[in-house]
Amino acid sequence: MAKKEKKQAINPKKAVKPRPAKKGKVVKGVFAEAEPKTEVTKIADKTTVAGQEPLIALKKVVVEKAISELEKFSEKSKQDSEKKSQLFEDDGEALFLQVTNLKFFADKVSLKPKSITVPHPLHNLEDFKVCLFVKDDLIDSETLEQIEAANISHLDKIISAKELKGEYKSYDARRKLVSEYDVFLSDDSLVTVLPKLLGKIFYSNARTTPIPIRLRTGKKLSITTLKNQVEKVGTQIVYVPPMGVNVVIKVGDLSSGLPKLFENVKAIAEHFQNQQIRSLSLKVQSSPSLPIYYAKKLYTEEDIKKTVDEESKPQASVSDFDKGLLELAVDEAAAAKFISKKRKNAGSIQAAKKQKA
Incomplete structure (x- = not known):
């Protein structure tokens, strides 16, 4: 049996040139280990934006x-477990x-x-x-x-x-x-x-x-x-x-x-x-x-405000008869005008109810 060759230390400044290879063949070389990055953006110690707390603050x-x-x-x-002991040995x-x-x-x-x-x-x-x-x-x-x-x-x-x-x-x-x-x-x-x-x-x-x-x-x-x-x-x-x-x-x-x-x-x-x-x-x-x-907050004030605004926005009430008329309408401008009028009426009714209350 052939004797095992001793592994030589890899010099990071020198690299062995890979042997020529055809497409689909192995292209090998000796490479030095890349140095891990030392600068890591702080999450718990620094803020993401000036004057604001980071979104994820780890302790x-x-x-x-x-x-x-x-x-x-x-x-x-x-x-x-002896089996697990062998697994992680x-x-x-x-x-x-x-x-x-x-x-x-x-x-x-x-x-x-x-x-x-x-x-x-x-x-x-x-x-x-x-x-x-x-x-x-x-x-x-x-x-x-x-x-x-x-x-x-x-x-x-x-x-x-x-x-x-x-x-x-x-x-x-x-x-x-x-x-x-x-x-x-x-x-x-x-x-x-x-x-x-x-x-x-x-x-x-x-x-x-x-x-x-x-x-x-x-x-x-x-x-x-x-x-x-x-x-x-x-x-x-x-x-x-x-x-x-x-x-x-x-x-x-x-x-x-x-x-x-x-x-x-x-x-x-x-x-x-x-x-x-x-x-x-x-x-x-x-x-x-x-x-x-x-997370301390799952929803922001903007999310809540947006939800309230959408709920308070008057919705047009269109009956089945009106829908049938819209289906027959050929003029898109006329249909848009009809919907706009319905929305205005719905908004006026809601405003009147709030004043009475």
Whole structure:
């Protein structure tokens, strides 16, 4: 048997150039781990607008207390169950943030995921691999050489739509493909056809759902845009907006430590600042949710005023006979004049009733 070679430390300033590859083949390189962002927008300490309180104000003490309790719960679960102890022996148990909104996150079923940039990546960037799906006519041999020369970090494979129809048509081939890569990116022009080409196995969870990205500048592929999109995806959390008021997003592993987990929670909460969030809760896979934030106000004074104005607005009372006349009317101006007159009469009657009262 061959002796195992010793792993050499990776010099961040030097990167091994990837070997030339044809379309659909692996494009590999050695990449240094990206430095996590240190600047995080404060949610609890700073205001979003001068003189106004932030929409979602998180208290660090509350968040860290919730995480500590979940760590105790997870540790106790390991001790109570030998199976769970083996399951979480190597990797820390995942921590999730449950976000509850006042309204639905999506009005219809969506297959387009959204991303949140966090200061501490969930992926191990040393082994992080990205697969890219592209249209058949987007990348030729010359463009592929340019991509290889650009030395794009983490981009490991490029697959055309034609190859998805042929080489990856079988279920076993798709299952193998979905297990080999951490993130899948797609040319945005393929969004409508990918569900049919990839099948349910890719759209069963947010991690494997292809993220559409814009690759073109005009009709040609932009190498700079591709490089930026691929390199930033390693520091992002992906989720699919549901047709409901609840969405659960992975924050990290409990083994990451309180400071990193808290900063990721803040970054995710900041992402939802412009929505009407009712509550935020933390949980692990088998635990109950521990609330860390409740909205003080679900409705503003403007919402209440708008509702009152709509209720007090006089409504036109149109009888069945009048409706029949309107259906026969050919002149739109005459019909509009008739409705306007009815509304004025309704308003006068309401005003008279208020004066008598």
